[in-house]
Amino acid sequence: MNHAHEHPWLSKIGQIGISVRDLPAMTRFYRDVLGLRLLFEVSGMAFFDCDGVRLMLATPTAAEFDHPSSILYFKVADIDASHASMAERGVHFDLEPFLVAQMPDHDLWMAFFRDAEHNFHALMSEVAPAAREHAARDQRSPAPQPRGGA
Secondary structure, X not given: OOHHHOOOOOOOOOEEEEEOOOXXXXXXXXXXXXXXXXXXXXXXXXXXXXXXXXXXXXXXXXXXXXXXXXXXXEEOOOHHHHHHHHHHOOOEEOOOOEEEEEOOOOEEEEEEEEOOOOOEEEEEEEEOHHHOOOOOOOOOOOOOOOOOOO
């Protein structure tokens, strides 16, 4: 039985919102440092394209919207190259790329960084096990926790 027609189940994220204090600075960070494509700006909001998911930066218009950001996990093909490129552009990483889990068909790698207002975000990469030759980092130990407070 296909339940999709019985209930309006959620299936796809269309937009993610991040509350910001300094919209011009955060717009520059997400556009110029992270390299996201700016779609448009309108009355206290900036919208970016994240491969089909819209990211909205907005100054809070009411107290209930004034809170820290959720953690965004940006999927990248080469976590080492993305990490190096972003670090060269001034992105602060709390953790170097590390192995989170070894799955049957891929290794899951992550690296946590902060945006211009210190919100945590992460790079994530699903890599074929044979493609990674980092013996020093391939130890089967628990994933490290980000340093400092969120």
